[in-house]
Amino acid sequence: MTAHARLLQLRTRLALALTTRALLIGTATTLALLIVARAFTLPGWVFAVITAVGVAVAAPFLIRVRDLRALPRVALWVEERAPTLQYALVTIADGTHSPRLEAQALGVPWWTDAQKVLWRTLIAPAVVTAVVAAISIWNPLRVGGLVREAISRVGPTRPGAPVSDVLAIVHVAVTPPAYSGKPATNLNDPTSIEALVGSSVTLSGQGDPQLLTATADSAARSVAKRGDGWSLSVSMPSRPAIVRLQSAAGRSRLIVLAPIADAPPVVTLLLPAHDSIVRRAAGTYALRAQLRDDIGLRDAQFELVVASGAGENFSFRTTIVAHTVLGGSLERTLDARIPLDSLALKPGDVLQLRAVARDGNTVGGAGVGSSETRSLRIARADEYDSVAVDAAPPPEAEAQMLSQRMLINLTEVLEKRRPKLAHTDLISESRRIANDQKKLRKRVGDIVFQRLGNDPLSEEGSDEVERGKISPEQLLKLADSATSAASGSVMDVEGDETPILAINKPLLEAFNAMWDAGRALEVGEPAKALPPMRIALAAIQRARLAERIYLRGKPGTQIVDVAKVRLVGKDKGNASIREVRRPLDPAMRRRSETFERVTAMLARNPDAAADSLLLMRVDALGDAPVLAAALDDAARALRKRDNAAIPLAWTRVRRALAGHPVQRAGISPWQGAP
Amino acid sequence: MSEFVFATAQYDSGDWDSAPLVPANVIDTIARYTSIDVAPSGVIVPLSSPSLFRYPLIYLTGHLPVRFGPAESANLKKYAERGGLLFVDDHNHDIDGTFHKTANEELTRVYGAIKPVPNSHPLYSTFFKFEDGPPTTTHELNGWGDNLVHKTLSGVERDGRLALLYSSKDYSSEWNYHPENKRFMSVDNTKFAVNLVVYALTR
């Protein structure tokens, strides 16, 4: 090989060595800067700057390769290291060839030494690069992950491309429990998942599952491989919980599991409309209940309990009727008719009934809803003169109400027909209605008087009223005085605790209105009769409501002579030492303090602040839904770095925590005045 | 200052008025042993009525099945939250009885799990000392109920105070006599009522 050829070969190697050295130095610089940068949470562009710095450091070394274009400079570089060549190599490089020069140039094996020098120049940068790389691999920092993360922060992830950040996007698939019949739903990057208890929640994303660890409610969960990504399945718990995903790159993601409980069915008993006391258990009892559920009803039935006996000796029988399978309906009406004879009710027996419905919840067990209970009591013979005993099995609605409604209907029809009727016919039909109104009025009067502890109105008594011996006003006064007597002294705010007054006042109002209506009907003026008739109907309805609340019998009143017995007891009490009641630590106060800390963290570490908000949300889901919703919004705004939404979300959280600011005009002269 | 008014709960189902003389007897015993300003007669308050909140201590008893209507349940929930104490006594004194079963079911729905009240509870020492817990009644072993002496009462606490006190001891029978009869008795069996009222007024 000629000296010229060897020189050309060395130039190639020299160029290669210089390039390698520049690359090593650039890489080492970049890695070293990344190691430093990982100590801080920096925006994505910083990583681009770090890469640029690495390139900038490598560039001056790379530029020197350009000098190798001149072969004499390569020859000079060799001559500098092998002075015995006496510029023979430089002369050859300049294009002069002679055997003597060739022999002189090949006389010393300079190419071997040059090779060694080249290797030596690479050792230091290679060692440094290796050390830095080793630190970055060994270190939990994982510079590679950081770089990938930086890439993911700077640009969106391309679908199908190998994903470097396993938490770049988290997909969530929610499959509600089968019994609900609801479709599955999908969410992308949620901060919170709201689903029925028992729903299957599958979180998935791109990337190696080994780079991800997961915990749900502080328990480790295994992350499975799915296609070229990962997936994690959890079941929606009955109480709020947190799923924490932690990537190998040090990034974490919290997702709140917010369970929606399946509410038990709501059951309303429509019939019978009220409790009753009857003399004889005969006829048919109509039952009707309205059933509703948020997910779906499974079945429903009426439950009947018959209590027999008195004093200390009672026996009970339970019967189920009208058991109906409802097949997941959201709303249904349950009807049944029971022949009272079949229950063999004896005087003194009490029949209690209610409707019960179950939903189809197969996860936490069927939710059971029940209606209020109605009772039907069979009066004993010695109770027949009691006011509360109905004469017959209860109709489906209050008798006098129906009658009053019917009378109103008849009067309205008469009023419509009036222009076509002869005066005598009008008077005749009107008086017929007046007569019915009079009978009804007597019945109402009977009820009032009986409840006041007097005898029912006799025909004479009724006449007395009508003849003006007792005016309706006097009747009302009588009732009021009876009321006062029954309740003892009238207390200030407790003055209206007299059930008798509550029921009788509307009935007396009805009694008076019927009087006015009857008089108008007597003189053939149905139009004038209608307003008081409607007043009477409304008053009867109010009395019915009051009766539902108050009347089940007339309580006896025992009055103790407190002054007489005051402190006459033989035994004396002992002084008692209480334990000081521990002040409560209201949850809102604790949450306010946490929120203050989160606010302080906001500028420094927004991701940690968002995580803290989500933890607060889990705590608030049970008892403060408005706060929980506000916290979710705030966490989402923080995650998205939505600077426009963050202040608004923060204000919402603050108001949910401490209420709206309360403004008062002026400044109190006394600080802290209540 | 308002006087203490003894209130009996009236509920839609069952025989709420099965012990009509208990209020007078309790009022008598409060006057007999304490200086508490007490109204001379009791009142009857429907559980479904807002009037319930006028009486922070309410007595409820009966023999028959108890089923609270929606308004009654809602009112009782609010009553507990606001600081009221509901004293329920099983007039059947029978833990297999219908009153016990249905009342427990309904009360659990409103108050949550009902737990035994320890016999060291302040209830038993707040005025008179009852070293062995709730005083036994003569009705517990009369053969009509479950023939058991119930060692404890049960209850539910809210914020460190009793919100519900449930008794299977049948104080409703034990105290259901005219207070005048006390002059014939060597031991007053209504003294526990004083502790109940003083506890309600001071805790």
Place this chain on the structure above:
Amino acid sequence: MRSRAEIRRNGEWLLRAMLLAALGISLWRSMRTTAGASTTTTATSRTVDVEVERAITSPAAASLDLSVDGEVSRHQRDALLALRRAGTHVTWHGDIPPLAVEVVREREPDARARLMITGGGSQPIVLADSAGTIDTVRASQGATIDVGTVVGDVRAAIGAHAARANIPAASSRRGVMVLSRAGWESKFAISALSEAGWVVRARIPAAPNVDVRDDGLLPLDTARYDAVIALDSSAADFAPAIARFVAQGGGLIAVGGAMSLDLLRGIVPAQPGERRVGRILLAEDTVTPPDLPVRPLTTLRRDAVTLEKETAGVTLAARRAGLGRVLAVGYDESWRWRMLGGTSGVGAHREWWSRAVGSVSPERDTRAPSPDGDGAPRAAIIDALGPSSSVATAVIGHASNPLPLILLVVIVLALLTEIASRRFRGSR
């Protein structure tokens, strides 16, 4: 023809010359400012720091006129005052709206924040803290705003002008003693205060010589208690101790018969009148204080402050007695508010009692100094610099002079380029 190496060397000499020239200019500038003529400088709120700094380092600035177009912080104001005292004529002008804000902690366990604002005329004042906007308020006659929490400083702003205040640190509260006969009023007052975070100790007589009392009830002193609540005349045996407690700085809330006790009669702000029955409500469970039975306060002392008045009369009055404070309360059945006050009754009753105790509790906070700014900016600047001047502005644009920066860039670039060139050609 000159070789590349010669050109390069000449370039290096040129850079050295530039370097020396830049350094020379800088030196000349510094000498010139020292020996220059005096000037009047106008600063704005944004440039006041720079101008104050310049005025300190340059004796030439003989006067400084501040055009206030925004916030001037406490330390800026202090610097201007110091400048004036050092001989510089400092004046100011500008339209600062009259505005004042103060933040206090309620003297209650939860130590909520209360903002008191005044001024601003008809303009809305925007209140904000570190966590964001709190509210907007018009406060020409003063306004009080109760907020649960405040994060960092509170800023009350009208346009670019703002008053600032910060919230004092919360101090821990001491106990409350309740003295009352057994009854619903004492039971629910104790419940309300316990729920609000107070440590309550009570003495409740149930029969002659039979008390229900808390462990560690006595002694009554300001080291253990913030306030005493006497709900009726059963506090008679404690009256001497209560009077001493109030004189030493403790608080007293007196209700009903407690106001008429001989030893307390001299310190309470009023006496209870005849009892008026409460209002009978058609819709129950809606009770509010005006519906409650009340004993309106009569014979108010001259120094009593009326805090609440209903149609029946004064229901709440307060006064200072010795080092302490005393509150007279006309309601003796406030428990009905809690039990019959609807869904908000429990919370409202609790808050009322906690505030009542807080209003008589001793002040134990150390008031935090105002932050970077002050509670009343107009008053503060007048206090420091006197009334505003009408000096015509003579703008000297020192703040926008870019020459020092250009010189610095020239020096750095010339130095680096010269060194790099020299090193690349192999010279040291």
